[in-house]
Amino acid sequence: MILPTPGTIPLEFAVIEFIPRRNHCNVDNGWCANQANQFTKPRIFRTMALRDILVYPDSRLRKRATPVETVDSAVTQLIDDMAQTMYGAPGIGLAATQVNVSKRIVVIDISEAHDQLQVFINPVICGSGERVETEEGCLSVPGIVAPVSRFSQAHVTALDRHGVPFELQTEGLLAICIQHEVDHLDGKVFVDYLSQLKRDRIRKHLVRESRPEATGVARSKENTPAL
Numbered sequence: 001m002i003l004p005t006p007g008t009i010p011l012e013f014a015v016i017e018f019i020p021r022r023n024h025c026n027v028d029n030g031w032c033a034n035q036a037n038q039f040t041k042p043r044i045f046r047t048m049a050l051r052d053i054l055v056y057p058d059s060r061l062r063k064r065a066t067p068v069e070t071v072d073s074a075v076t077q078l079i080d081d082m083a084q085t086m087y088g089a090p091g092i093g094l095a096a097t098q099v100n101v102s103k104r105i106v107v108i109d110i111s112e113a114h115d116q117l118q119v120f121i122n123p124v125i126c127g128s129g130e131r132v133e134t135e136e137g138c139l140s141v142p143g144i145v146a147p148v149s150r151f152s153q154a155h156v157t158a159l160d161r162h163g164v165p166f167e168l169q170t171e172g173l174l175a176i177c178i179q180h181e182v183d184h185l186d187g188k189v190f191v192d193y194l195s196q197l198k199r200d201r202i203r204k205h206l207v208r209e210s211r212p213e214a215t216g217v218a219r220s221k222e223n224t225p226a227l
């Protein structure tokens with residue numbers, strides 16, 4: 001997932017319109033205070049690798065991921081690779097499906113300093129609270145943001161990177177982000193919530209941008225911080 005920032009392209013406008021950062025769910029009021037024990041300390045990445053991120057409408061994004069049975073060294077290596085890929089994009093969340101690994105693993109870091117990585121293995125979420133509409137972006141749908149309605153709160157159970165079960169009740173941006181990422185694990189992309197007309201426009205835009213001769217701001221990673 002990505003956060004909309006100035007320079008990100010709103011769906012409704014031509015390619016060079018900018019939009020201000022908007023959020024409708026009060027994410028700036030200490031929403032992360034009760035997740036402190038889920039954060040990992042800042043780490044020095046050792047042998048991590050950037051992985052290629054699948055881009056919509058790639059059919060591999062539609063594959064439903066299977067649960068992780070054993071948290072072994074291959075899984076922790078994948079987690080490290082996913083973290084580096086997310087930070088490098090840059091984004092605030094990434095699901096294993098997006099790097100073409102069909103396992104139920106999500107990494108998220110919504111901190112300003114990018115030093116509070118959260119790992120969710122086999123996450124199970126239950127949304128609650130009111131519905132809020134938030135502008136979302138996605139590393140698999142580069143350059144596009146659009147409003148999506150989701151639950152304002154989410155209860156999550158998962159395993160951490162050591163295979164230890166945990167649960168948390170979250171709200172605000174983290175709640176939105178975890179819903180976005182678990183959708184990926186189920187083969188769903190945020191544009192699925194949009195109208196057929198908008199999806200068609202996005203699909204055509206991204207197919208056009210994937211051509212070798214394509215250039216311009218829509219492909220600029222600097223302008224696309226994402227989930």
Ligand SMILES: [Zn+2]
Nearest residue numbers: 001138139227
């Ligand atoms: Zn995404």
